[in-house]
Amino acid sequence: MKILVALKRVADPDNANKVKIPASGEKIDTTGLEWKPNPFDEYALEAALRLTENGTQPKVRAGEVVVVTFGPKETETTLRAALATGADRAIRVDASDDKLDGDLVARALKALVEKEKPDVVLMGKQAVDGDSNQVGQILAELLDWPMATFAATIREEAGALLVGREVDGGVSTLRVKLPAVVTVDLRIVAPTSVYSTKTPSTHKYNDGVRFAALPAIMAAKKKPLVEVKLADLAPDQALKVSYHGFAAPPARKAGIKVKDVSELVSKLKNEAKVL
């Protein structure tokens, strides 16, 4: 099985308060931020690695995982880290962060998919910076491929994937024929979430994404990482989404102290109007 994983780097979500918006409100100031891979994309990579191995023999590869990201030269750090975690090859589509939107990324990915011909495209359900939740869906539409979003479990079958999706009140299970686009949710990295046809159903993975082990870090340098021009994938670079302004969320107002319960009830009734 060959899997293409789309990875995006995002401003470190643990330091989200460092994101600055200049007074003009034109765009978000990304200078000086620390970058991390989008956590949902890391989960997608973990799922892809599990699908291309026998979980009891993780050192033997049984398929290919190609990771792709869009961004400037320094995003190669994110790709190298993915290679060190176990991905086989990497592609960087040279682009500037603020000249992309979900539609353009999906169109470029479509062109890349036509070249790479993966069996599955895996990615996070959304990136935690813009929370747009679009690329997977648009890509599936453009490719006219089956799609499963918010995957919590994936089981490989011959020529198909059985995808469990957590929905209100239960789990909906879809069988998607390959090739397909799948976007993943948090639970995909639980110990029994993903099984390739080779992994015995008794096998339990460690919870969470795997660590990059030392030998893999050393081997990552020798794995191929190529650069592709955005224009070669998407000649039309017009954006569908335009941003009109950014503003920080208003600071929370200080609370007020009430004398007693009756004042509280009266305020809830008359001012907050929640009772």
Next chain:
Amino acid sequence: MSNPQASQNRYRADLREMKFLLFEQFRLGDVLGRAPFEAWGVDEASMVLDETYKFACEVLGPLNSTGDKSGCRLEGGRVLTPEGFKDAWTKLYEAGWKNVSVNPDWGGQGAPHALFALVEELLSGANTAFNMYPGLAHGAAEVIQLFGTDRQKSAFLPRLYGGQWGGTMCLTEPHAGSDVGSSRTTAKKLPDGRYQIRGTKIFISGGDHDMADNIVHLVLARVEGAPPGTKGLSLFIVPRLRVKDDGTIEGSNDVAVGSIEHKMGINGSATCVLNFGENDGCIGELVGEVENHGMAQMFKMMNGARIAVGVQGVAVASSAFLNALEYARDRKQGPSIDHWKDPTAPRVAIVEHADVRRMLLEMKAKVEGIRALIVKLALHQDMVHVHQGSDDQKAQYHQGQVDLLVPLVKAYGSDQAFRVCEMAIQTYGGAGYIKDYPVEQYCRDAKIFSIYEGTNHIQAMDLVGRKLAQRGGQNLQEFLGDVAAFVQKNQGHPTVGPYLAELGAAQEALAGTAMRMLTWFQTGRMAMVPLAANRFLEMMSAVAVGWLLLEGAVLASEKAASLPNDESSARDRAFYEGKRHAAAYYARHVLPEVRSHAEILGREDRSPLDIPTDAFASL
């Protein structure tokens, strides 16, 4: 994560600071990519730190306080380690962090020691007690790699480096602690060339555990008829379970755990009484098949082990400091001193109070200075490696500095680590004394560092009795020369220049005291030497640490000046400013102590010698 017993990770490290030391101050990049470090680049080294830190926080950190609470148990003659340790051991060897610097011939990645020292800091800081087990296995493997026969290497090394087997160092006996030479464990040569071992060792870390299939004890013992004292000691490989030539396990080797100790700290590390050959069935083989070389072989290993203890110190102290800093930014208490009379003034975070800032800066300066000294030492080790065979003079210089700095790293690193942990508790106030916060455990764990691997007085005697005189005193001269050259070169430096006078004066006071001690040796006043030794070691450490902090500050001020003056570089600017202030604090508050120590020693006071033992107290 999946372990229900696991608590929260409290370990904190400052990777920016570690990378500054490696790549900016000590320019590790210059030796990477070239023999013998061809496989390494800055990217790999940096990723190793990132990933080890992740591993430390996610796998080892959550087991630190749980391991402290539950401790180890002895059941049916076997030691059971705290819940989660076995799983962590497996994950550690899968990840490969113990093999960063191991020779590629034995499955390692051959990285510089300077990188490995920081990897070790991350592992030890997250869980000191746990990391002792793989640390001792690693140490035992290094001895066999250096001195073992080819057969011993192929039988033991892959399994010791690979984590299938554990290892120990067995020196201490009930009557032989600091005085290793009075060891009573015996070895009787058997017709097949192997030896029958009999004796009791105490305080053996990792003497037994449930994480590996076998444990390889390295045991100091006296062959029948060998001379008394350290000269007659030989070193034996004594596995818990007997091993065939091909390395497969044969069965019991009559090594029994008598008991385990109940301790102040490092409670997750089993400290064992081991009885060898109670039933005359304990067989050992001689390391390298040479008798009476045990001490020399152990000494080689002890260099590494002593550096590792200094690393343990800085590891724990660093996390204590960073936790105290986090707490101090959060805890609100009292108004700013500007409004001290106004009861309605807003309460401020304690980090705003001068005395708390003093403690934080002192902790920062000591932690970062000792870490710099460790990396410096490790880099000297690496440079021996680089120059060996091509430039023997350079290799000798670097080896000399290694020998000289080892006791400093071990003793100053461990003494100051304990003090930093104590200061971290003080920074917290009452909360620091409570087990909800990590610093009280850090303090208990850290106390052992000044005792094992040779007490700090033994280190001080090693420095003044052996190391100062090595190569006719050249090692010390070269060290003093390096410091003097730095002072000379940077005298006019706009920001750091003013502090260099302190360093220069401290260096002179140190050199003067070394001369004074030499005259004690020459004029038969030997008894003065041990009285002065610990203080001398502290003086020399302060000079070394002050020098390296100031060197870092010179660099930091250059780097800060080249930053663009805008928001984007605010973090870097703050970092470099921190380096400068830490150096300034150390230069003004610690370096003057060197002069005052020199003055005290110059008075040649003998009162501890003169007071009659009966006069200490009326016991």
